[in-house]
Amino acid sequence: xxxxxxxxxLPTFDDCLKKIRAIDDTMELLSGKWKLSILSRLxxxxxxxxxxxxxxxxxxxxxxxxxxxxxxxxxxIIRCVSGTKxxxxxxxxxxxxxxxxxxxxxIAEWGLxxxxxxxxxxxxxxx
Amino acid sequence: xxxxxxxxxLPTFDDCLKKIRAIDDTMELLSGKWKLSILSRLxxxxxxxxxxxxxxxxxxxxxxxxxxxxxxxxxxIIRCVSGTKxxxxxxxxxxxxxxxxxxxxxIAEWGLxxxxxxxxxxxxxxx
DNA sequence: CTGTATCCAAATAGATACTG
DNA sequence: CAGTATCTATTTGGATACAG
Numbered sequence: 001x002x003x004x005x006x007x008x009x010l011p012t013f014d015d016c017l018k019k020i021r022a023i024d025d026t027m028e029l030l031s032g033k034w035k036l037s038i039l040s041r042l043x044x045x046x047x048x049x050x051x052x053x054x055x056x057x058x059x060x061x062x063x064x065x066x067x068x069x070x071x072x073x074x075x076x077i078i079r080c081v082s083g084t085k086x087x088x089x090x091x092x093x094x095x096x097x098x099x100x101x102x103x104x105x106x107i108a109e110w111g112l113x114x115x116x117x118x119x120x121x122x123x124x125x126x127x
Numbered sequence: 128x129x130x131x132x133x134x135x136x137l138p139t140f141d142d143c144l145k146k147i148r149a150i151d152d153t154m155e156l157l158s159g160k161w162k163l164s165i166l167s168r169l170x171x172x173x174x175x176x177x178x179x180x181x182x183x184x185x186x187x188x189x190x191x192x193x194x195x196x197x198x199x200x201x202x203x204i205i206r207c208v209s210g211t212k213x214x215x216x217x218x219x220x221x222x223x224x225x226x227x228x229x230x231x232x233x234i235a236e237w238g239l240x241x242x243x244x245x246x247x248x249x250x251x252x253x254x
Numbered sequence: 255c256t257g258t259a260t261c262c263a264a265a266t267a268g269a270t271a272c273t274g
Numbered sequence: 275c276a277g278t279a280t281c282t283a284t285t286t287g288g289a290t291a292c293a294g
Contacts (some may be wrong), residue, residue, distance in 0.1 A: 016171040020164050022238035023231060027163065029241065036154065037147050044143040049276050060268050065277060086275040087274085096244075099237070104150060106233050110226070111149035114156065117223075176256055187288050192257060213255040214294085 026103075029074055034059060034067050036104055039093065042077060043101060046092035076100065153230075156201055161186060161194050163231055166220060169204060170228060173219035203227065 011019075030036055037056060041047060047055070053064055068091060071077040076097035080090045138146075157163055164183060168174060174182070180191055195218060198204040203224035207217045 011171065013171060016167060019231070019235045020167050022235035022242070023163050023167065025238035025242055026234045027160075027238075033154075033158075036150050040143060040147050040150065044138065044140060053276095058268090061277070062269090062279090063267065081276095084275095087277095089276060099240075103233055103237050104146070106230055107153045108146045108149035110230050111152035111154075113226075115149070115152055185288090188257070189259090189289090190287065208256095211255095214257095216256060 029076075030100075032067055032070065034063065035071060036107070038064075038067055038071065039076065039097060039100060040104060042091055042093045043098070046080075046090050049089050049091070052091070071097070156203075157227075159194055159197065161190065162198060163234070165191075165194055165198065166203065166224060166227060167231060169218055169220045170225070173207075173217050176216050176218070179218070198224070 034056065038052060041052065041055065049064070049068075052068075053059060053061060056064075068077065068079070072079050072091075075094055078092050078094050080092065082088045082090070161183065165179060168179065168182065176191070176195075179195075180186060180188060183191075195204065195206070199206050199218075202221055205219050205221050207219065209215045209217070
C-alpha cells in the first residue's frame, strides 16, 4: 500500500523535502531560546547590552553576547557603538530583521490560540 | 533619553512582552530540531515509526520516540496502532496539527527568500 | 516492529573573574 | 559599560542492548 498522492496538483514528496530544508534554514537562524525574544524587544525599541541583560532575567552575559553576534552576523540587527568612555553600544533591528516581523506575528498568533485551546480543555476536564 | 514610543496607536511594551510570551509558547512546542521536519513529512503522508527513522538520516530511535511523544501529547499528531503481530504503528497529523501548516509555510517562505538573499550577496562579493 | 533503558560523548548554559 | 575566558553543571544526543 502506497499512501503517497499521485495527483499532480498536490505537493510531491520532493516539494515536501524542499519545504523542510527551507524550514531548517529559518529555524537555524532563529534557534537559540532567546533570538526571537531579543529581536522582538529590539523591534519595540533599540536597547543597550546591559539593558537587554537586565530585561531578560535568566540570561547570562556569555549567551547574550553569542546571540547578539549571531543576529548581527545574519544581518538581522545592527550594532552601533558610540565611542564614549565608558563605551555605549546600542542594538537595533535592521530593515532586514524587520522582515521577520510578519513571521514572528504569525508565530505569536498561533501561540495565543494554542494557549486558549489549552485553557478551554482544562475547563472541560474540570466538569 | 527614553526611546520608548508614546503614540497610543503603536504597540506598548506590555504588548511586546505578551507577544514574546506567545512566541515562547509556540517555540517551546516546536523546539527540538526535528519536530517541524517530522510534522511536515506527516503532512505529506502518514508514516510508520521505522519509516520516519529511515527517512531522517541522523536521527536516533530514542530521540524520535521522544519527539513523537511530545507531538502526540500536544495533540498535533495521532498515533494509530494496528494490533497485528509484529505490531504496526502509524503516525498522522491531526486536524489541530494541520493548523500549523500555514505557519510552517510562512517559516519555509522566509527561509527560501533568506537563501536567495545569501546567494545573491555571494554573487555580489564575487565581482 | 516499536519502542525503552543504559551508558557515554558532545553541546550548551551559568557563574565568576577579568580586560579594554 | 561591554564584553571575553574559564570552569563547571546541566542538558541533549547517539549507540547499543533489550523487552513486548
